[in-house]
Amino acid sequence: MSNSARPGAPGWVIGRVAGAPIILTRSWILAAAVLTLIFAPTVEAAAPQIGAARYVVAFGFAVLLFGSVLIHELAHGLMARARGQHVEEFALTVWGGHTTFSGVAPTPATSALVAVVGPVANLVLALLFWLGAQAGPSTGLLALLLYAGAISNGFVGLFNLVPGLPLDGGQILQAAVWQVTGDRHKGSVAAGWAGRVVAIGVLVWALATPLAQGRPVDLFTVVWAALIGAFLWNGASAAITAGRTNRNLESLTVESVGRRATSVPVQATLADVDRARGQAQADEVVILSPDGRPAAYVDQAAAAAVPPEHRAVTPVSAVAVVIPVGAVVDARLRGADLVRAVGHVTRTSGVVAAVQDGRVTAIVRAADVIAALRS
Missing domain, CATH: 3.10.580.10 (CBS-domain)
Incomplete structure (x- = not known):
């Protein structure tokens, strides 16, 4: 592991794939700490005798989850490289991760393929974790981690397929609009507006679900939903702005x-x-x-x-x-x-x-x- 001395995401270079550095950003430490604190009570409930070691096991789950995120990003990068794009970096961040390319996808098909392989990789991992859990004892820490890996990968895979930028499903929607209209930037604007709808939907879900079930609203869930919604809204808004600006740019003479x-x-x-x-x-x-x-x-x-x-x-x-x-x-x-x-x-x-x-x-x-x- 070495400090990243290159432009791009600030953090540590922990490896290279396809010539591109894998960056562990400083914000990942915060995400790992939060996930450890969230998962520790679940570990304690499954193994009360474990004591303070529950935090070690919970941290292992955080590492497992970010390993799944890394595989998601590597799938993006390797598909992009196979389709002729150059991969500049893979980064693990507080929000999961991102892959940076030089230039944009040359065709709607390339854009859609690069986007879809990430969620598919998570869904494959979810199936493998679930099969692993079924093959072993149904209780214990190993089973807990395997089931947690299956659930988290299934959620990441399915959530990323929601059609709205900056999610991978938004990239697929953008590619579809691009294919139909022949205008990449119309696709970006359309998928950006869909992403704004998704951002609002995340917060509405956190508020409406417990109320519809007659339960009190959980403040912790609402705060997390608001943070995720804000992240999605900012990414969607950036896509809309970029789509409009790039359309103006192409027509400039x-x-x-x-x-x-x-x-x-x-x-x-x-x-x-x-x-x-x-x-x-x-x-x-x-x-x-x-x-x-x-x-x-x-x-x-x-x-x-x-x-x-x-x-x-x-x-x-x-x-x-x-x-x-x-x-x-x-x-x-x-x-x-x-x-x-x-x-x-x-x-x-x-x-x-x-x-x-x-x-x-x-x-x-x-x-x-x-x-x-x-x-």
Whole structure:
């Protein structure tokens, strides 16, 4: 075991599978402690003579459960790798675990297969634990652990198949909507809303079930249901936001976020600017340096303040705003490539010139790109 010195989930690297590290996060210690305290009374009831050792057995159940979670995550990762995706890490956390991939599933079928194998692995483990319990004595600590393993794996497997993000069933629903509509992001939004319904349903179940049975509401159960519901709600909301943002991202082009531009040489006057803008039906005018590089753009407010009788003798340089060297992007870029290019260039300038085939076609402002992504 060694400290993780890599970006990603903070914790300890306890092994590697398919080239990806298995990370035991610090939050797992909290989860293991809570599970130990919850399961200890059950161990004591099954073996009253065990005394303080009940906590050791209960901790063994926590380790057993997280081992099942690890198998769940490994199933995701190995299927993803078999379908051509790269696995970056497996992490065990307070909420169970997660597997991180570089990039997204290329097809709905891959997305659905990667999602479904995790719950299936738990259901297979549940069957194996149950068969093991049936094969041995019906009482005792071993039987207790085997039955607990069967029940917990069965619950994890079935609960994860509920159709709502961030659960695996939500990934399957997202893949189904993607397959039907041809739009991955519609699938994310639909499965995210389903996940919100599931989150509310978890809390309603914790409150309504005891009331319907004439029992008092258990505060401990309600608190846990609220925590799980909050986790599911946040994950579902993140999926909805990501779906909408990524849809906007894919549709992003220079034409959609930029302002049409034309160009004039550096020796031009404002009268030349007016003619060039009118002929090209452009919104912006870029000033070219002697070597043909976009060197500046016209400050429209400053240009508008120059009286008509002075425009023919006013040099364009008098109303110019400098465009730093290199503040240029390819006008044919779109989507994530366009955002990356603009983001890189706007470290030195909030405005960039879009150029295609050596000709300036538009002015792009970083603020307009951000607004388009948020809209």
